[in-house]
Amino acid sequence: MALIGVLLTPYGVIGSVLVIALLVYRAALPKPIPGIPHHKKSLQSIWGDMPALIEFSKNSNQTAMEYVTQQALELDSPIYQLFLFPFKKPNVFITDHREGLDIMLRRQKDFDRCGFFQDVFGGVIPEHHMLMPTNDRFKAQRKLLADTMTPSFLTDVAAKHLYQQSQHLVDMWRVKAKVAGGRPFDMDDDINHFALDAIWAVAFGSEIDTIKTQRQFLEKLNSPDLPPDIDAPATLPRPQLPDAFEAIMVLSHSMEDAAQSPFPAFAHWCLRQAKPWKLAKAHKDRLVQDRLNDAKARLLNDDEANIACATDHMVFREKKAAEKEGRDPQFDSPVVKDELLGFLIAGHETTATTITWAVKLLADHPEVQERLRADFKAAYPDAVASGTLPSAEDIAAANVPFLDATMEEILRIGQTFAGQTRRARHDTEVLGCLVPRGTDVFLMANGPGFVMPDPFVRRIPESDRSVTSRETKDRTVPEWDYSDIASFKPERWIRDGEFDPNAGPSRQFGAGERGCFGRKLGLLKMRILFTLLIWSFDFPRLPEALSGYAAVAKTTRKPAQCYGRPCWTLSE
Ligand code: HEM
Incomplete structure (x- = not known):
């Protein structure tokens, strides 16, 4: 009783609080x-x-x-x-x-x-398989989109979409380079937009048109304000981008911001309370539902030949599974929607970041661009003879070991x-x-x-x-040979004239059962884009102030700046 009496005095209360604070502090020490x-x-x-x-x-x-x-x-x-x-x-x-x-x-x-x-x-994407432990549910769910990584889907469906979106970027940069009067410009947003346009097309079979919107805007732009110095970057105005793009960006940025916090789950919960996030989520829900309805309408006549995107594949697979199991198909379940959105999210920033490193590293290594150009000419003689670009099918099927080596080296050095x-x-x-x-x-x-x-x-x-x-x-x-391990040297991946994926340590896609699900699609996206870019443009070295290698952390490791000066190399 006497002790309680002491604790209830003002000194007792202060002393108790201090002792408790000390105990909590000690418990919290690493x-x-x-x-x-x-x-x-x-x-x-x-x-x-x-x-x-x-x-x-x-x-x-x-x-x-x-x-x-x-x-x-x-x-x-x-x-x-x-x-x-x-x-x-x-x-x-x-x-x-x-x-x-x-x-x-x-x-x-x-x-x-x-x-x-x-x-x-x-x-x-709370229901996506990438969040789950490796259990039966994970395995069943991963199968929902598994067909999208088969050679037939990649070559017959994905390659066409990726090619079309890559062409949009080539066309836009051609116009932009002209408008900029040969000055360098910031490529980061353009690459980000392209990466979303491309994965969107593969996921949903429709076009989000971010890059096309910008090209049309640039074509109408009169006398933009340009710096007098030809080496100074041109800052060009940008159009209002499609609402779908803006909604996906709000959701993506919320995840990037959470990833920077020491308490990511709490940080993301706070971001989710904001009105713009709620509006973006509602917009995204409508978009995914629309795309699913579209796929259902096209595939209910049971024709596999109609498959034109990942959503179609998922709807088709679910219809067949339901028929076999004698149940109603679950086309619109939260799992299906999160798998589709997860496909989009996982395939967007990863490839965008890798492409930003690519344009920097290629500009600083003109000899690599030269070798790629020569190897492309040898790999696609018909396109050279006819003065056209190699087709999507040709690029998907061709063996160009130095291109594979360059992509692997970009991933190794860009990290x-x-x-x-x-x-x-x-x-x-x-x-x-x-x-x-x-x-x-x-x-x-x-x-x-x-490295x-x-x-x-x-x-x-x-x-x-x-x-x-x-x-x-x-x-x-x-x-790796330690004398040049930090250098960008694609030829380190070539053994006896062929690309060797096991030439030395690099692990950009992870490995094993939980390794990257979309590796083949990511590589195909870069293979098609790099072929069209290097075929069409020269990327000259930039002034030092525009070509640094400082990095920033998002959900991936991005270059802090990404300028480029694409110079058209084909006849007008
Ligand atoms: C340059 C492009 C890409 C890079 C560097 C990359 C890298 C990675 C890495 C490092 C992981 C974690 C692997 C592990 O923990 O072992 C991962 C997981 C994953 N990636 Fe990719 N990725 C790329 C493109 C893609 C694309 C295009 C898609 C889909 C369209 C995709 C879908 C996924 C999924 C679903 C997972 C989770 C797998 C699981 O938890 O089992 N990725 N990726």
């Missing part, structure tokens, strides 16, 4: 996983490694992901832990390619999809993705360290061994590697 290297000083603040990361981002041209990888060198270990999210468990980082690949390809029993995708994308993430399903071991159940593990693909020499790979004892890693040692890809 708790390291025993045996995994970390910065000792990060344990002294509830903010862990966050202040050092913010400082790095302020003072460098790099993103948080470069800071993260740099810590492998600072801590002198290919496995380490960082405390990046207050009140959360530490994250574990692994830079070793062999072990990372082993986790993704062969250790599905130990590791699964981590919660990051759920936190970032869950507010927009659209810094790596992949998995969550430990139970207590398990990696590189001789115990990783507790529920730990999010980041498998980095942007540092040692990938810089790997000081660890030869130091790791075989006995520290997993059983499956040891069993498959002979399948390990060779190390």
